[in-house]
Amino acid sequence: DAGVIQSPRHEVTEMGQEVTLRCKPISGHNSLFWYRQTMMRGLELLIYFNNNVPIDDSGMPEDRFSAKMPNASFSTLKIQPSEPRDSAVYFCASSPGGSTHNEQFFGPGTRLTVL
């Protein structure tokens, strides 16, 4: 199993540009999570999906952030327009789902720098 796949691994963009981060969860996992990690705020949950349906997006910082999961094998996190304070490492994680006993499997992350 390849694990959770994220792309791109690094993204450098200019303020105001649209950024799209991509995630492929582990096959068969029902839950998918998007996190943001910074030195100041630590690891923050942005949104999570269960069976492709967004369950909790209370962590999404602003309307500039949106996430979709069109099918069980793909999710995107979009920032439009991007701002320098969005610079962070964004992680996608998946879990078998169905129970809070399940561990989460993290992808390698996308390091976003907004200039």
Next chain:
Amino acid sequence: SQQGEEDPQALSIQEGENATMNCSYKTSINNLQWYRQNSGRGLVHLILIRSNEREKHSGRLRVTLDTSKKSSSLLITASRAADTASYFCATGNNAGNMLTFGGGTRLMVKP
């Protein structure tokens, strides 16, 4: 706000020594998990302890949970330089699949 808070924030020890990290949380939980993060990498699950368990072992790892004190500890015995990483506790509740992560403990094991 973070549910789990790790203590200490940073820990530096010599290879072969034991490392103990603590986690405190605020609300009732269903389970508590510990994760490890190497620099520049994603988090990796280490161990899960359920709310009705008090202690769990996995290799050189020992986790305890005290629900009355809302705290947990992670003990790494006979530490190795390769154990150098950040360690996070995460709590799960009964409401769904969400985990709430603490701020982490940065462990450095000197060879």
